[in-house]
Amino acid sequence: MDMHTKALKPRLSFWQLWNMSFGFFGIQFGFALQNANTSRIFSTLGANPDDLALFWLAAPVTGLLVQPIIGYMSDNTWHPKWGRRRPFFFVGALLAMIAMFLMPNSSVLWMAVAVLWLMDAAINVSMEPFRAFVGDKLDVSQQTAGYAMQTFFIGCGAVIASLLPTIFTSMGVSNVPLDGSIPETVRYSFYAGALVFMAAVSWTVFTADELPPADMAAFDSERKRARNLGVAVAEILSGFARMPKTMVQLAFVQFFTWIALFAMWIYTGSAIADSVYGTRDAQSAAFQDAGNWVGIMFAVYSGVSALAAFILPVFARATSRKTVHATCLAIGGISLASIVFISSREMLMLPMVGVGIAWASILTMPYAILAGALPARRMGYFMGLFNFFVVIPQIVSGLLLGFVTREFFQGHTVQTLALGGACMLLAAVLTLAVTDQAPKATA
Template sequence: MDMHTGTLKPRLSFWQLWNMSFGFFGIQFGFALQNANTSRIFSTLGADPDNLALYWLAAPVTGLLVQPIIGYLSDNTWHPKWGRRRPFFFIGAVLAAIALFLMPNSAALWMAVAVLWLMDAAINVSMEPFRAFVGDKLDTSQQTAGYAMQTFFIGCGAVIASLLPTFFESMGVSNEAVGGLIPDTVRYSFYAGGAIFFLAVLWTVVSADELPPPDMEAFNAERKHARSFSVALAEILGGFAKMPKTMVQLAFVQFFTWIALFAMWIYTGSAIADNVFGTTDAQSSSFQAAGSWVGIMFAVYSGVSALAAFILPIFARATSRKTVHATCLAIGGLSLASIYFITDKHTLMVPMIGVGLAWASILTMPYAILAGSLPAKRMGYFMGLFNFFVVIPQICSGLLLGGVTKHFFGGHTVLTLMLGGACMLVAAVLTLFVSDRAAPVKASA
């Protein structure tokens, strides 16, 4: 029974959950390639390490602009064949595939930064409605399982995508930055990513259906009203004052969580190159080898998250979702900070296990907790608004971490990873104060 509409939603089978979530395999394929390789691409094209965080601002700023708008538009969309969310899945997939093909062909730093804007905006067009899709289709008792299925595909997609440069290198493809150009291993990985992104999202578009609004006449009346630009703008901006209490509490958790994640994605490459491979020269073979090794590290944490996706809901039923989330964030924070003390590349896989547990929970528990507190007809909008608390900390990180790293840490980015770990520990403590009153009795598929 949906608590907001009073309607009974059909219980979906395992394979129905699979089909509606499979598109996330492609979405995370794109994100994983971006997260593991963007700093490497920027550095190869001559970026100053102190400015890496600034160049990364393209990603969170596009999310800040795109997600609430797409959420609002998808809430007010209905097509007899395409449904509500699937038109946005498809459009985003086409644009993201184009951006993934363009990124490794960037001939200059400014071009790579511009393509990052396009790529992140396109991925967000596809991704945001996927979060609302679970709330649309699933009863409260299945929502945790629905987000866990998404997390499973996120993990699987990220594992394969993160390993692609190493795979191509093992096949004899050059991993050298010849003439300051992006290595062939990275180029081929992005080409594969563009194709996989499009095909995976297309699978969900074709194989999953959507529930029509329960009162089509009332929906059409609201949609007509929403077409007014002034009404739309007022709705989008006015949502902050209408956020449920649970959403406000989770906002603080998300803020510190995503400072940690952004620090990890930006600085792990240079931190490992400096702390383990003993180089800061982005044109050297050692730096490129460090970049490939970071891909393997990210594959490990993504693989752990895929496996943990179906285990965490079991612990959540035995305890609570916020207890599981707080525990996973604490483990992840300690693991991220521990990288500072590791100088052997193989030992680096150990903290990635802890980061993987945290990542699985980050992708599952906050959204499952939030979904139960949101009105059904505005699920897409509030999920998009919730993304503000993912991108705002990233923007703060982009503006501040470069200066902190340079002036307080002497340019040693491994210390920035320790700072990220501390932020994740703060998020773990804040999770304990979140209200999860709509926690389901059962969360199994």
């Protein structure tokens, strides 16, 4: 018997699923504000568009370093009151809140880049154990529903967070960068997001419980062994050789999926400012207006993902999870690539619907498929290792997309979005080769 989670798991009610997932509402405030506004902040502080991808490397590199370590540590943590995953939820949220207050007060570019490192690392500390939390607490028959609930809160949090600069603008807050500083709309948005992040994660920390190890003596022995630094490093690195077949297959899907997403997050702001608003001047009012509009676009795809989160499992039961995921990725890829043909800002909402459908599946199906293929006592570690195939493509993108945009697209970043769409289409094709080990009835 697995000493961690093979004991009988009770079926959780809707509100128990709600409480254990609510923290993602706050976590996504952090990610949504980061995704929609980081390039805007960098540009306002003087970054060249060709260098944006390089400055964004902070995000994937911190994920590469933090997630496997945090996953390994949380697998080998237990406290009678705080449990296994919740200490990491709380500490990460506290650090993220501090970083979110610092980010919009960056006065020079290097400071903003440094704070991005801190902010992304802190968000990853809080977020990574949430994926394993579902595997810990839920029977396989509820795991897809658990990840769908997380996706719902991710969508809801992202909608509100993405709209915050526009909401503050409508309230009369200045959206203009004065003397090269970050607009007050962005500053207030990060302040609000920091408070929501902390409050939402705290809700999960104090309302959800965790299953204790079935064999505490064996767990304590394993935990003492894990405290040996050499053993820990060896186990973390050896995981690549022990990845289940399904995880290897999903790794290729994730690679091309996240190249597309990283391209979208980095370049949508400059692409829309250039192709729709007709400006590349980050100090202009038009550029900042484009930034607000991108926030609305991102809110649309996030809102669609929140709604789709509960529809996709129905289709998965009727077909299969990999069929649903491949279909959603194809829709998202075509939608993202279509932006290159759109010159009306209102029409930009249509491709965001398709991206939202893809995003709902990206946040649900790979993790539901993977959870059924992983050893339960190493759920946190392998979920962290799986994140390598989220961050490695982002690092590749950070190193190459600026060069590709400059040398092949003459600086027109809207064409980089089309390239991202093509990568997502390739990911859709690769999904068809994935082995989903879970029985159809538990999809």
